[in-house]
Amino acid sequence: MDMYQIESDIRRAATLPGAFYQSAAAFERCREQVFARSWQLITGAEETVRLPQDCLPFQFMDHFIEEPLLVLRDTQDQWHCLSNVCTHRGNILIQHPGRLERGIVCGYHGRRFHTDGRFAAMPETEGMENFPCADDHLTRLPLQHWRQFAFTSLDPAFPFADWIADMEQKIGFLPVEQFRFDASRSRDYLVKANWALYCDNYLEGFHIPFVHKSLAAALDWGAYRTELFSWGNCQVGIGRGGEDVFALPPGHPDAGQAIAAYYFWLYPNIMFNFYPWGLSLNIVRPLQQDLTKVSFRAYVWDPAKLGAGAGADVDLVEREDEAVVELVQRGTRSRFYKQGRFAPKHERGVHQFHRLLAASLQENRP
8 A cells, every 4th residue: 555645536535544643754754845845934033023134043843854044134124034054164153033233143253144145254265266156155045924924945845825825815804914922822732643643633623523512612513614725725613603703894705604713724734723813823843753742823813802702712622632633643553543534524624635745745756
């Protein structure tokens, strides 16, 4: 059986095999062929890089793809994302967020760079031939913005505009740029399971009435639906009644419906959960093949609507998800479990994820 073959017709398709979630080789393939080619959020850039010459050093993906990078605004207020490694001897250039009053200066041998990454100067260069050359500049990475959020990629497999467009079209009526980060409602969770199992769970509402009793009470499960996009999908949660739903503008595709939540997943690992009170942004970061960090970042728009409706207790829902996903991780180790089938109505998102993942992992196979 080829681990990376998923039937396109969901009525006949089987899921990824249990062995996938235990395989060290599959985990390593995901590192390079899925995540190194993905768009990732530059966490905290919207709060830290606010003025010209502000900078933020960061890793592309903490504890997974530890590529040192630097995001900044130059004196002309233009954004740049650069390698944070000196092209002379590999020193880390900037270690802490702050202001670049003198440009980018290496603390090892004094090599300097302009804030757009171009080599500027270095002491004791007499006698060097073919210097400076293109290799002396810092590598520039693609940098894209959506509302207040900044994203980059090491080697994007698909255009950013294609990745983000369907979500923007759906929730463009919301003033997302006015949402404000709330540290008190944000936290990290460690889940003892493979990152893809966490995504599998997120991508279907099938389990809601069985696992999330309080959430099920706020949603009309019979009307719950998943809409597929090119590089992600949206689960639409219909409220059971009351005022804790979106005020959709005239002409919106869902106008007239009591939408309590929009749950967007963007391939491979970022979730934007929109509620009437604001946004819960979830970032899934693999650590080991059976250990995942999930970062919840809350951005509040209407504090008066906190504590009600589908977004009333995201912490409780997360802990319920964590418990069941860890059980599934244990279960997929069983010698008696091979692979499952997709429920066509409720697991379209999981099927799409497995198809995208399999396609990524098939590319350039040895």
